[in-house]
Amino acid sequence: MLWRGxxxxxxxTFGKSDPFLEFHRLVDGGSYQxxxxxxxxxxxxxxxxxxxxxxxxxxxxxxxxxxxLIRCYDFDTMNDNDLIGVFMTTPAELIGCATESTSRAFSCINPKKTAKKKYVDSGKIELLHCKITRxxxxxxxxxxGMQLNFSVAVDFTASNGNPTEPGSLHYINL
Incomplete structure (x- = not known):
C-alpha cells in the first residue's frame, strides 16, 4: 500500500507537522491492537x-x-504525540481499491474538534496504490506438483584426519 496525507x-509551533500513521485492528473484546x-x-x-x-x-x-482504525499523529520528541485525526476502514475496502486499481481518500477526523461548527476535517489520508500479492x-x-529429488552423501575419507587432533579439518575444540 502507498499512502499520502x-x-x-x-x-x-515553529514548523509544520511531523506526521506518521498507525494501523490498528479490532480484536475480540472491542479493543484495538x-x-x-x-x-x-x-x-x-x-x-x-x-x-x-x-x-x-x-x-x-x-x-x-x-x-x-488508522490514526495520524504528529511526532513530538518532548511530549506525547499529537493526534491529527483518525478514520475507519476495513480490509475489504482496501482490497476493493486494489482490484479496481483506484485511489481512495479518507477524511482524517479529530474527535476533539468535531464540536466546532465550521470543522470539516483535519486533512485527508489517501490510499494511492494497493496491491495484493501472494x-x-x-x-x-x-x-x-513440484517434484523434488533428495540425495544424501556421507564422507568416509580418512584424509581429513582424526577429528580429535587439532590438525584435522573436522577438529572440535571442547
Whole structure:
C-alpha cells in the first residue's frame, strides 16, 4: 500500500507537522491492537509515506470486514504525540481499491474538534496504490506438483584426519 496525507493540520509551533500513521485492528473484546506504524515524515503537511507491506492476515485475521482504525499523529520528541485525526476502514475496502486499481481518500477526523461548527476535517489520508500479492509457501509448491529429488552423501575419507587432533579439518575444540 502507498499512502499520502493531504493538507493535514499543523501541530508544531515553529514548523509544520511531523506526521506518521498507525494501523490498528479490532480484536475480540472491542479493543484495538497496533499492527503497523509508518515512518515519520518531518516538517510537512502533505507527506507521502514509504510503501507498506502488511500481510492481509495481520489486517483481517480471517475477517475482511473487521474494522481497521488508522490514526495520524504528529511526532513530538518532548511530549506525547499529537493526534491529527483518525478514520475507519476495513480490509475489504482496501482490497476493493486494489482490484479496481483506484485511489481512495479518507477524511482524517479529530474527535476533539468535531464540536466546532465550521470543522470539516483535519486533512485527508489517501490510499494511492494497493496491491495484493501472494507469497507461496513450500507446501504450495509441493501441492502444485513440484517434484523434488533428495540425495544424501556421507564422507568416509580418512584424509581429513582424526577429528580429535587439532590438525584435522573436522577438529572440535571442547
Amino acid at each position: 493531504i493538507k493535514l493540520d499543523k501541530k508544531d 497496533l499492527i503497523h506504524k509508518t515512518e515519520i515524515i518531518e516538517n510537512t503537511l502533505n507527506p507521502t509515506w514509504k510503501e507498506l507491506k502488511i500481510p492481509v492476515n495481520a489486517l483481517a485475521a480471517g475477517d475482511n470486514n473487521r474494522e481497521l 507469497d507461496y509457501s513450500f507446501l504450495d509448491y509441493i501441492f502444485g
